Amino acid sequence: MDILIQNVNDLKLEIARLKNQEVEQAVALKARFSSPAAIFSTAMSLFPKSPTVDGVKNESFFSQDFLGLISRIALPLTLNKTIFKHSNFLVKTLVGILSQKASHYISEDSVTGVWGKAKALFNKFTKKKNEEEVPTPAYVKY
Structure with missing residues (x-):
């Protein structure tokens, strides 16, 4: 003007x-x-807001559930303090970026599903172990 x-x-x-x-x-x-x-x-x-892809809207940071938000902070911190403790700046940055992307796959539903499978597997092994230890009673006719 x-x-x-x-x-x-x-x-x-x-x-x-x-x-x-x-x-x-x-x-x-x-x-x-x-x-x-x-x-x-x-x-x-x-x-x-990010654009929709195939009619499915991408989730933003605040639309994740509680466990997803916690994993966005805890996952990179835990990995950098344990596995990549003595790594350089570039490796830690790359781990942080990748774990931020991976945290989108962590939700209450996915953790509940994995927990249910682990619990069923544990119950299956303990049930077999208990069946082997307990002898079957012998019924005797008099």
């Missing part, structure tokens, strides 16, 4: 227009940062 200023009156009009624009923008900024919810929504608007 190039405005040609040819005389003093044009300059005064442009100064007045810019002052009005400044006041309007100040009011808009005050409204945008008036409450904590407004500040949070402003911050979240910096991170746009």
Whole structure:
């Protein structure tokens, strides 16, 4: 927007227009940062939603369940403190990125499914062991 200023009156009009624009923008900024919810929504608007793929919307950070959110923090921290303890910066960064991606697959449903399978397997082995130890009673006719 190039405005040609040819005389003093044009300059005064442009100064007045810019002052009005400044006041309007100040009011808009005050409204945008008036409450904590407004500040949070402003911050979240910096991170746009990802587009849908095949009609399925990708989950954002805050739409994951509780266990998924915990795994996003605990998984990279645990891996970097245990397995990759003496690794360099690049390896730890790569582990952090990959574990962030892998945490999308960790949810309450998946953990419950794995726990159920492990529990069934454990019960199967303990049941066989108990059957072997307990002798079958012999019934005798008199």
